[in-house]
Amino acid sequence: GLEGEYKVVSSSTSSMLAELNASIKKKEPVVVTLWSPHWAYGKHDLKKLEDPKGAWGKGEEVHTVAHNGFAKKAPAVADWLKKFKLTEKQLTSLENEIQDAGQGKEQDGVRSWLKKNPGLVDTLAPLPGGAGGTQEGKDAGKTVNMGYFPWDEAIASTYLWQNMLEDRGYKTTVKQLDPGPLYTGLAQGQLDVQFDSWLPTTHKDYWDRYKDDLT
Known part of the structure; x- marks a missing residue:
């Protein structure tokens, strides 16, 4: 029943965010299909609307996914990544800084x-x-190969870990890829880890295809 008051416009992500910014500046009502976490939640005072009928399906989780052999290659890093969590507020604020x-x-x-x-x-x-111990990880000197696709939360997590790992004495490589080549590279061991697997829905096809080689 909102057709007379609201119009749905299909656009790119950048155009959607530009419309959001422009509407807020003009103090005009606007609704956007924005995912979370996203830096816009830190920049603007946004309200998440309820979805009582489940029109958008169930929520997803953002997972860190690595090649199965990575724990043998760099066990200390693998242990850190198994426990890696950021709150939505932390990740959003990191995205805003970037x-x-x-x-x-x-x-x-x-x-x-x-x-x-x-x-x-x-x-x-x-x-x-602890803090008074060595300033390097137990397997420092190893190279950690990270891949990401250009989604804001992936960029934020990837560059955060590049910074921390190099600070801990590791070498890193960072490659931007589309999801298909990224998952293929992970499964083949050409990449070690990526930080933005949206499961169980968005990346289901990739997970089903490569899950025997990933963790």
Whole structure:
């Protein structure tokens, strides 16, 4: 019954966000089909609408997925990643710092965010022997190959871990790929880990195809 008052417009993500920004500036009502986590929740005072009839289906979870052999290659890192969690507020604020830093300056955004969250690195990647112990991981010197597709939460998590791992004495490579090649690379062991598997629905086809080689 909203057809006379609201019009649904199909567009790209960037156009949707531009419309959201413009409507808020003009103080006009607007509804967007925005996923969460997303940096827009940190930039604007947004309200999530209820979905009592389940029109959008059940919610998904964002998972860290690695090649099955990664735990043998870098057991300390694998242990950190098994326990890796950020709250929606933390991830959204990290996305905002990276947005503010600008494209190509993702690590500037990460460093700015870490300064505002002291102690978080020691929580996410605890050192052997605690804070007074060595400043490197148990298997430091190993190379961790990370892949991501250009979704904001994937960019944020990937560059966060690049920063932390290099700080802990590891080498890293970071590659941007489409989901298909990324999952293929993970399954074949060309990539070690990615931080943005949306399950059980969005990436179901990839998971079903490659799950025997992934964890």
